[in-house]
Amino acid sequence: MPGSLNLSVTIVGAGIAGLTAACALAHRGASVRVLERAGAIREVGAGLQISPNAVRVIDALGLWxxxxxxxxxxxxxxxxxxxGALVAPLDLARHRPHDRFRFVHRARLVEMLETAALEAGVRIELGHDIRTLPTDCDLVIGADGVKSRIRPLLNGFESPFFTGQSAWRALIPSEPDAPPVAQVFMxxxxxxxxxxxxxxxxxxxxVMERPDWQDEGWSQPGDPQDLRxxxxxxxxPVGGWLEQIDEVGLWGLFRxxxxxxxxxxxxxxxxxxxxxxxxxxxxxxMAQGAVMAIEDAWVLAACLNRKDLSASLSRFQSLRRPRCQRIVDAANANARNYHLTGPARTVAHAGLRMISSIAPGQLIGRFAWLYDYDPTKVA
Incomplete structure (x- = not known):
């Protein structure tokens, strides 16, 4: 990566987006400071699925x-x-043999990115509860998540709406011979x-459709018995897995x-x-939240040019907004497809079984637009 980006950058938020951006910018020569509200970069969240479009960025950062x-x-x-009956398999190893799909604990990924950023000369300052926009830099990057304090400065205050769905998240011990497979029980x-x-x-x-709601975020404790x-x-195996849960997080899904x-x-x-x-x-x-953050971070760094910062940022938005909108729309559609009831569910599952039997590569082929994207090709 070129190392001539003579910019002073302050990133608000030390999550996946902020730390990936810090690594990419530091390697390009920017002076980077990351401000994190928490007093420590704690182990939060649980598992993530990282698809090859993001792995390409991780590889380009020298972190593979x-x-x-x-x-x-x-x-x-x-x-x-x-x-538990199989409806349709998406065989990644068979139909996309050259791609790298991975499972990772979010905390381990954040830990890796934090270490890499520090090694690249990034300053990470904890305990900064940002109330006003930092002014001692050329660029402020808002990577402060779904409850961002930076976003309203650009877009005004917005009210998300509850989708009528809440989610539980938990970790249990895995079987020693667990196959490297993601299973979706619908x-x-x-x-x-x-x-x-x-x-x-x-x-x-x-995830369950329910009329009540919980706050956004991962910190609300849930009752394992309610989940069971x-x-x-x-x-x-769902019943056996759920019996092992002692602690579970609960959060409402908002659009x-x-x-x-x-x-x-x-x-x-x-x-x-x-x-x-x-x-x-x-x-x-769609398992793309963290992936989009990693893509964003690389593309923003690749677009930046000190001589015309406004044009650089405009290009970044034009490259990223349509793709992210498409991914968000696809995730919204899956929220409906996973929860079908009655005859619609029967017909949909029969269709999936037929397609996977006649043309097994077709289902995964529908996502070529997603997985073939290479952020590192942005000049």
Whole structure:
């Protein structure tokens, strides 16, 4: 990567988006400071699925060997009904043999990015609860997540709406011989996703349509018994997994619009840009939230040019907004498809079984637009 970007950059937020951007910018020669509200970069969240479009960025940052050591390969996605019967397999190893799909614990990924950023000369300052926009830099990047304080400065205050769905997230010990497969169990009004993680863990995310709601975020404790009751009609292995859960997080799923304005040109104050969930929060039904953040970070760094910062940021928005909107729309559609009931569910599952039998590569082929994208080709 070129190392001639003579910019002073302050990034607000030390999550996946902010730390990836810090690495990419530092390697290009920028002076980078990351401000994080928390007093420590804590282990939060659980499992993530990282598809090849993001792995290309990790590789370009020189972090592939580290990432490989903290993650597991993902070779297949299995769509199953609530009884456990296979509806359709998406054979990643067979139909996309040259791509790298991985499972990783979010905390391990953040830890890796934090170490890499510090090695690249990035300053990470903890305990900064940002109330006003930093002014001692050329560019401020809002990477402060779904409850961003930077986004309203560009887009005004917006009210997300509750989707009528809540999600539980939990970790349990994994079976020693667990196959490297993501399994999606689909039932009326609810579904559950599970896959193994490095370190002998299994990630579980369960989503249910319900009229009440919980706050956004991962910090709300849930009741494991409520989760078991909600999925009591699901067959094994789901029932066995849920019996092992001692602690579970619960959060409401809210739909946010993709931001209209992703940047503000420099004036009396520094230029401002948004990346990650601050720009495009998404429902967790395409496994692309962290992936989009990683893509954003690289593309923003690749676009920046000190001679015309406003044009650079405009190009960044024009490159990223349409793609992120398409991903968000696809996630919204999956929220419906996973929870079908009655005759619609029967017909849809029969169609999936037929397609996977006649043309097994067609289902995964529908996502070529997603996985073939290479952010590192942005000049």
């Amino acid at each position: 060997s580290r990432f490989e050591s903290i993650s597991l390969p993902s070779t297949r996605v299995e769509l199953r009904d609530s009884g 039932g009326p009004g609810r579904h559950l996703v599970s896959y193994p993680l490095a370190g002998g863990l299994r990630n579980i995310v369960a 009751a909600a999925f009591a009609r699901f067959g094994d 946010h619009p993709v931001a209209t304005h992703w940047f503000r040109p420099a004036g009396h104050e520094p230029a401002v840009a948004l990346i990650g969930d601050a720009a495009h929060p998404t429902l967790p039904f």
